[in-house]
Amino acid sequence: MRWWGWGDPDRASSLPEPAAALLREEVGMGEGQRGPVALEEVKLPPSGLRPRAQRALEAAVGPGRVVGDHAVRVLHAAGKGYPDLVRLRAGTPDAAPDAVVFPESDEQVGALVRSCGREGVAVVPFGGGTSVVGGVAPVRGRHHAVIALDLRDLRGLGGIDRESLTVLAGAGTRGPALEAELAGHGLTLGHFPQSFEYVTIGGCAATRSAGQASTGYGRIDDLVTGLRLRAPAGELALAALPASGAGPSIRELVVGSEGAFGVITELALRVRPRPEATAYEGMFFETFEAGTQALRLVAQERRAPDIARLSDEEETRLSLALAGDGGIKGLAGRGYIRARGYAGGCLAILGWEGEAEDVGRRRTDSLTLLRRAGGLPLGAAPGRAWAAGRFGAPYLRDDLLDRGVMVETVETAGQWSALPGLREAITAALDETLAARGTPPVVLCHISHLYESGASLYFTFVARQEEGREIDQWWAAKSAAAEAIVAGGGTITHHHGIGRDHASWLGQEVGGLGVDVLRSVKSRLDPAGVMNPGKLLA
């Protein structure tokens, strides 16, 4: 992973020229190139780790596993949110871990967090480092030092129970490695967040993530059936169970705990047979509202595709431009659509995965309903284009930052009846806030996860950067959107998590007493308050 942006440096994406032209036109993107500083120019504070604490960490994991060199500290200095990248590219991260520690076992994690509790060293659990909400920011809190606890060596699959379709996975197992190991057993987890290539499964559980196919496979909270948490106060081990009536769900208290209670070291996961067939297709709807109603219908009739994503008019327009010769433009599609009177309109991507016969049947079931609700099938080409680029958006962001353009996302979920109001209010908040600063944005929206009672809304906004005031500009937009979300009855986050950036809105969602309940849990598991300070609980 490149330290100042996303992904493998050899796999850089650059904006297709038609998209660049569009952004020059619509958000006033300039011609300048603003690349990142060199790695050695990144300014880090000197490590504040006291020798005694250093020795305690080394005693827990072995001396070679406590690392303090510049490159490693930079790589663990931030996540991959917009403000993280702005600061990193400028060579001025807010902070950096005083050391990065690489335990190689669950027991070492246990020893490490106990030591940190005793020595007053803050601990930031670090999986893929892909947080976009400040979830891995190296915050010391009231402690003298902070370490990043990198879980990469707690990886691999075990406990494969073919009959029950469950496995155990080390928390540091990355998405592709997990799927590759599962594939060797003819299995899949089916959890594909956009950050799939870099996430760890422990990070997914800690942040209560959802993936592109979660409408079909379920969110991570549906897939985790057991877990192990190492907290400074001890260990929580919950064996895999299909369901239980045994009191409040401690599993659901650890899922989403974002490293603030302890470190998830192992997960029991529900898996499925690897799909022998997949079908990804496009469908057009005349309006976002018509598409939304159609998706509501398939969700409530329980005939939803496994993947269901509906772009609004703006996102559809921009994706067509971005797709260049691929996607919908390359196929007879656009003429076809125009011939039927869909000017503008909204693109949906629908996907089914499973046994060939099952995919055929469920596809017919979904499409029958969706067509009846006004959807115009576009065939497989848009689905292929989506599948080819499904993990690609973060790569484009680097090119936009090079060109002085801010791109950021906000997301929520709400009841179906609340979605139109939420969409309008959030779009207006972003439009007005950024227009007032002289940087009017393009705001795109899509639905990407369906539930019987509601769905998620995902917004991407793009605007010219205010040079030198990038962070203020971002925070103004971000916080205006967050206010609109909570006022409109949405959740402050459907799948990005709370981290640092959403922490001040959690109380509006769960109440002051709800936040206090979480604090009481934290106090029990992490009495010294060393676990991921400043995240989850403001």
Added chain:
Amino acid sequence: MRWWGWGDPDRASSLPEPAAALLREEVGMGEGQRGPVALEEVKLPPSGLRPRAQRALEAAVGPGRVVGDHAVRVLHAAGKGYPDLVRLRAGTPDAAPDAVVFPESDEQVGALVRSCGREGVAVVPFGGGTSVVGGVAPVRGRHHAVIALDLRDLRGLGGIDRESLTVLAGAGTRGPALEAELAGHGLTLGHFPQSFEYVTIGGCAATRSAGQASTGYGRIDDLVTGLRLRAPAGELALAALPASGAGPSIRELVVGSEGAFGVITELALRVRPRPEATAYEGMFFETFEAGTQALRLVAQERRAPDIARLSDEEETRLSLALAGDGGIKGLAGRGYIRARGYAGGCLAILGWEGEAEDVGRRRTDSLTLLRRAGGLPLGAAPGRAWAAGRFGAPYLRDDLLDRGVMVETVETAGQWSALPGLREAITAALDETLAARGTPPVVLCHISHLYESGASLYFTFVARQEEGREIDQWWAAKSAAAEAIVAGGGTITHHHGIGRDHASWLGQEVGGLGVDVLRSVKSRLDPAGVMNPGKLLA
């Protein structure tokens, strides 16, 4: 509800003579009749409520709503577990509430629990009073008095959101009233525990219940999308959301909290259109193992019926006897089955609910797989017999108690791979424990809730009572079964809850630290420890 047993006194059931003959033969049931004492003979301790506390309660709810008469205290002196009924019938309940309070609003509940916290009065939230695990036992704990807080007047439906298919319901709304109100809007919740006729929806949520159709509609934890809890320390209000990534789930912490954190006063519930068609049918499997594998297959292929219940050989044999002329005996079935070589074998009940076309389609999908896995369809007659008696078992228990027979149930859930071992160990534990006491039991088992990774096991055991030592006898069997459950990797309860009877095993399921985490939540919400002492947390 009769104070010493189950249900409407006018609806008593008595054991069909063939079943009685079978029990005389198999467990040595005698001929004697041991009826309950008269209501006025039930011995209650005098009310210990201090005048100052009495005034505080009256200030919270109004004087007419604090009731202390004998009949009302007896009705709130226990739940409906086997030991509860043994003690009540003998006129010697362990304890009784010092008063029963009937608040009529959410605000009154808030005022009441705050008062109780200040005055040191323990509070037992009381819905339908149907707990079979001591969940409503009037335990004072370290306090001078205990009240039952009867929620019957917090009833009714509101906030009907047809687009999102969600409603709000007062916690005291009983099952039949809720379904009747929903029916007026063409909706259903689909939550039908065996105790459906008496449960309140708040009680279902507080005890994390599952119903007979939960394989299709989902457990109560899937159906609750928002809630309101009144705790001594304040109010937790969570608006209805389809999903959220905002940290640990506080909703899942309140669901299952069994009154130990506060009182659930209102729920947001996911509902579905009222089914226009239902199909309930029987199927025979040669062995319990074959039937289990077939149910695993439909669950993992996601073609499960909405209701799926598989009795083992013993339960099948006894149900056929109990059914008398109804059920499978009345139809050509038995000959038909014998002709095909199924001697012994296991009866499954399968059910589908929904739009007529959908029921037809899904029924075909399930049956195709189940037949392929060895199931022999028996048509609608066994389904009709099941539906007619689906809430009937607790009525029969009273007749058995009259005849000096203990009947009790234990239940668990585990991974598919763990089920055979669990069934064997639990059956052996019950058999051996009761045989050693000279009262060898009949032990019946069924699967009744399917998940992709596992299922529930539900055991009914019947044995001659040890007269004068009924409670010792029961506890010996109960605790032997509980030990076998936790040793075999099952949950200590799939849907009965923890209450008082399972509290000492919770720590084996979630660990000592897990229990401490729940204690820390309780301390924050209920600092004086007045909420349902002795339940959930031993």
